[in-house]
Amino acid sequence: MNNDIKNIDNLICDVKSGKPLSFDSVYSLYFPLMQSAVAKCMKAYGISESEHDDLFQEAALALYKAALAYDNTKGVSFGLYAKICIQNRIISYIRSSSQKSDADDIPYDFYCDVPGSGTPEQLVISEESLGELNEKIDSSLTDFERSVFRLYLEDLSYQDIACVLSRPKKSVDNAIGRIKAKLRKLL
Template sequence: MAAETHNNRMESYPDQQLAALVRDGDPDAFLELTSRYMTLIRAKAAPFHGTMLEADDLCQEGLLGLLDAVRSFREDGGASFRTYAGTCITNRIIMAYRWAAGRKNLPLNNFVPLNEEGTSCGAFAGEEVNPEKMLVEEEDLHLLKQFISRGLSKMERQVLMLYLGGYSYKEIADSLRITSKAADNALQRVRRKLKEPF
């Protein structure tokens, strides 16, 4: 019951506050934040449907972009969290597309920055890019992607993606042809697994 109250309270938190809670290790804050951004992730991924990447892969890349935004957002950076997250999500999806297309080694002068300052996601105007920090963040994002694809059962992944897409337990149950209780149990297992180090 306390967890339910905690989750309901999070619905009223602004995105920046949820991002801070995620940085402090609160997995429920990440679920709430991603449920808000799943529609945006799908919209950013839509132009790449029908390419060599599957829709689930594009959504996973978008989630990783959101996680990157959570980790690197600064309130004094001059952009709202939503604007910054949108840029990070887009950049992540584009990078995945370029990699999948076999063009991951394009020279940097062919890269078109998506934000006004001409900096990549995670780097602010006047801030030097730290290669070591970028490598650590890339490894963390890789671990999250592995966790989603390998650490969760097929049903848990399906329930998570539908939940993040804004579906109710009943809609999830109807879509997957399971009971609402089974959908709830799967989501509780996902939450427990997210609390474990991966």
């Protein structure tokens, strides 16, 4: 595992230094991640197959920019960093192109696989009530709190969330406190 991380870090350094074909290797390694993010987005927003190439191009651009901006000293793996960058870029593209009027209603399951899916509790909850809950949560949180909440659902530590969002750890800690208080009121 450590060897894989070193190999990825070396590839990222090669991309940053402009070595030919280095991004091709990164692209090949993270091709499945890009496919998955595009497929999830298309399903979540009901986007037609004709938009697939545009979304995939956005994902590839996000991967390239993630490789250029990645800092391995921040304690976040490149895979997670790339996933977040790709998802955010796709969502920004959807918002800016106005392909769907309710693009602001981002389903939280787009950001992470729901732990314990298929459990009896989840079978009882209908999609309609889950959608209503997502809307209530989304409307009660600020943009920063939504970003923190999504990363928190990914099981990132407060420090990792702070690194990804380039904010102080104390801001993340305070945001999580506010999020918990708001969720208690909603539930």
